[in-house]
Amino acid sequence: MPSLICPLCRHPLQKEAKTWRCHDGHSFDIAREGYVNLLMVQQKKSKEPGDSPEMVQARREFLQADNYAPLREAVTTLLAPLNAKVLLDIGCGEGNYTQALTQVATDVTGLDIAKPAIQLAAKKFPNITWLVGSSALLPMADDSVDIVTSLFSPIPVAEMARVLHSDGFILIVRPADTHLWTVREALFGEVRAHQPDKFLEELAASFSLISQQEVRFPLVLAQSSLKQLLAMTPYVWKAKPEHRQALELHDSFSTEAAFMMMLLRKTAM
Secondary structure: OOOOOOOOOEEEEEEEEOOEEOOOOEEEEEEOOOOOEEEHHOOOOEEEEEEEOHHHHHHHHHHHHHOHHHHHHHHHHHHHOOOOOEEEEEEOOOHHHHHHHHEEEEEEEEEEOOOOHHHHHHHOOOOOOOOOEEHHOEEOOOOEEEEEEEEOOOOOOOHEEEEEEEEEEEEEEOOOOOOOOOHHHHHHHOOOOOHHHHHHHHHHOOEEEEEEEEEEEEEEEEHHHHHHHHHHHHHHHHHOOOHHHHHOOOEEEEHHHHHHEEEEEEEOO
């Protein structure tokens, strides 16, 4: 059971049947799908924050087809030797990577601000604690987590440091410099290299870098997978519609997936 705290008073939550309660009387019901909504209205910047249902569904179909399986396997291989008990996956989306993380930790919690993503995740993977919540104010107790993961998700440095044990780890995964270069070239013409390690400077005050590892592999995408990739990728909406339409006409498309995995350890205060 994760050490959850109330998003209103920040006191511990206790599970009673199908409800989480704190001693101040705040209660949060477990939804029919199996998740808990701990996102307060004041934490929302829009009526339906996070990815849209269409983006979530496209990502689920793309990942279920194992298009990014080498990354998923590299993540679990990297984390397995840490022998973690409690893991928190921030920005977990529809749960494909989160489910894989049950191989490396006994108590896994997935958190995302997008309710449609958590609903999908909870239906498919009931062995995980699923939370609708904000990474800016994590509903987890101090010093209660062994590993925090952020795969293409926010990096709330202070909050990650707060919830982690004194010797806890974080794993950050970001697109490497040439990730999906030919896809981006087709969409925009001129392409800039990603800078996956630009976050390291802000992390340095609380975490020390243990390792950096690139994961690269070719992708030959059928038309259906290419459309899913475009639908799930936020930057595609900055492209001209005619460029996206032209790209989607390809029966297949070749590109390269490239990721940077950065493992960091919490430093002593």
